[in-house]
Amino acid sequence: MQTILLPEKVSRILEVLAGAGYEAYAVGGCVRDAILGRVPGDWDITTNALPEEVKRLFRRTVDTGIQHGTVTVMLGAEGFEVTTYRQDGDYSDHRHPDGVVFTTSLAEDLKRRDFTINAMAYRPDTGLVDLFGGQEDLGRKVIRCVGDPRERFDEDALRIMRALRFSAQLGFKLDPKTREAIREFAPRLQLISKERIRVELLKLLMSPHPDRLLDLAECGITAEIFPLWDTMLATSQNSPFHRYSVGMHTLKVVEGVPADPVLRLAALLHDCGKPACKSTDLGGREHFYGHAEAGAKLAEAFLRDMRFDNKTIADVVQLVRVHDDHYSATKENVRREMNHVGEDLFPSYLKLVLADNLAKSGYALDEFMTRYQRVCKIYEEILAAGDCITLKDLAVKGSDLIAAGMKPGPEMGTVLNRMLEDVLGNPEHNSKSYLLGRYVRR
Numbered sequence: 001m002q003t004i005l006l007p008e009k010v011s012r013i014l015e016v017l018a019g020a021g022y023e024a025y026a027v028g029g030c031v032r033d034a035i036l037g038r039v040p041g042d043w044d045i046t047t048n049a050l051p052e053e054v055k056r057l058f059r060r061t062v063d064t065g066i067q068h069g070t071v072t073v074m075l076g077a078e079g080f081e082v083t084t085y086r087q088d089g090d091y092s093d094h095r096h097p098d099g100v101v102f103t104t105s106l107a108e109d110l111k112r113r114d115f116t117i118n119a120m121a122y123r124p125d126t127g128l129v130d131l132f133g134g135q136e137d138l139g140r141k142v143i144r145c146v147g148d149p150r151e152r153f154d155e156d157a158l159r160i161m162r163a164l165r166f167s168a169q170l171g172f173k174l175d176p177k178t179r180e181a182i183r184e185f186a187p188r189l190q191l192i193s194k195e196r197i198r199v200e201l202l203k204l205l206m207s208p209h210p211d212r213l214l215d216l217a218e219c220g221i222t223a224e225i226f227p228l229w230d231t232m233l234a235t236s237q238n239s240p241f242h243r244y245s246v247g248m249h250t251l252k253v254v255e256g257v258p259a260d261p262v263l264r265l266a267a268l269l270h271d272c273g274k275p276a277c278k279s280t281d282l283g284g285r286e287h288f289y290g291h292a293e294a295g296a297k298l299a300e301a302f303l304r305d306m307r308f309d310n311k312t313i314a315d316v317v318q319l320v321r322v323h324d325d326h327y328s329a330t331k332e333n334v335r336r337e338m339n340h341v342g343e344d345l346f347p348s349y350l351k352l353v354l355a356d357n358l359a360k361s362g363y364a365l366d367e368f369m370t371r372y373q374r375v376c377k378i379y380e381e382i383l384a385a386g387d388c389i390t391l392k393d394l395a396v397k398g399s400d401l402i403a404a405g406m407k408p409g410p411e412m413g414t415v416l417n418r419m420l421e422d423v424l425g426n427p428e429h430n431s432k433s434y435l436l437g438r439y440v441r442r
């Protein structure tokens with residue numbers, strides 16, 4: 001018998017419910033993860049007790065989704081979602097059940113779940129309840145719908161994104177019938193909110209298998225939600241610097257940066273301006289002049305469409321804009337680049353630049369690495385020296401200019417920027433006496 005070690009608090013909840021005469025099981029993602037030896041994000045519980053009955057049995061509860069039958073039971077600072085067995089009504093809008101019907105049958109509750117690996121329940125005395133071959137699919141490493149895949153994606157097209165996301169997180173393949181139905185129903189993603197698609201896309205991007213981006217294209221998913229990706233995959237790069245298409249190069253860069261949302265998104269989008277900027281010279285070599293700036297605009301449009309937050313958008317767009325900056329590795333240039341990129345983003349910028357160059361052809365890689373290592377070393381020295389990089393580090397503030405007799409106005413900004421220009425080249429000039437003496441006429 002498959003045994004799962006339940007956290008003490010989960011066991012306690014199951015016991016309280018059983019003690020009151022109800023059925024209760026750990027269910028869904030936590031059972032899947034426990035069998036796989038992964039640490040579950042959260043432990044969900046399914047029960048035949050009605051929400052009101054659950055609330056009566058536990059001292060502290062929160063009505064998190066009571067209309068769907070979910071009550072959160074609080075034990076200490078931890079919350080556990082306890083949901084009454086339910087059966088979903090029809091899905092006439094192809095995204096939400098028209099109504100939720102409670103049922104007394106665990107089997108009915110498991111039947112409404114998306115994939116076999118997500119449709120198992122467990123309690124210590126009964127063991128694993130696996131009605132759809134979930135355990136076998138875990139062993140075979142397969143994502144397979146519960147029931148008829150066409151019906152399941154017809155009901156709720158978000159499941160299409162979830163299938164690819166689980167495939168990426170777990171390193172699983174799609175069952176052939178499930179895959180076929182995904183291709184057929186991908187256009188239905190148009191009915192799903194961008195926010196919900198974004199959540200799944202980001203999980204895929206942050207997973208150990210972002211290469212599932214290729215499946216997204218192959219299944220016709222990105223044609224619906226991110227057509228630029230299909231174009232990137234179809235864009236060749238006939239240049240000594242490159243060995244891959246824009247899309248395949250991009251994938252290597254995504255895999256080469258740490259799993260941080262801004263970095264993974266910046267990697268995904270860094271060359272998205274290339275298809276639109278491609279030109280071919282007389283020798284047949286392909287160029288992409290201006291692709292960073294063009295890419296920044298396209299990246300912004302995509303991220304806005306996907307309803308990313310403003311800070312993420314600003315950071316990603318900036319990284320796309322600067323990822324291909326060229327300068328020789330001198331102290332002054334690195335200071336200027338730190339100012340241009342933004343001090344906070346500079347460490348991410350360095351990671352992106354490294355991954356980008358390692359994903360090229362290998363041509364001129366030695367020169368790149370020598371220059372890159374110099375830039376990193378100089379960056380450390382600049383940080384250690386505490387050199388002035390932005391207006392906020394400048395020894396002179398607006399108030400100093402006023403005290404020195406300047407009239408408040410736009411002229412002040414011009415003077416401060418002129419001072420910063422000077423200081424970026426000559427950090428020793430960053431003193432009030434020098435800067436006021438040099439730039440403010442008394």
Ligand code: ATP
Pocket residue numbers: 027028029030041042044112113114115118119156158159
């Ligand atoms: P994660 O580790 O990402 O939380 P999870 O499997 O727990 O994965 P949740 O979104 O937390 O996923 O959902 C919990 C469970 O609810 C799933 O395991 C699945 O059984 C069911 N479920 C969630 N969303 C759907 C859906 N759109 N259609 C059918 N069942 C779903």
Ligand code: MG
Pocket residue numbers: 029030041042
């Ligand atoms: Mg979960």
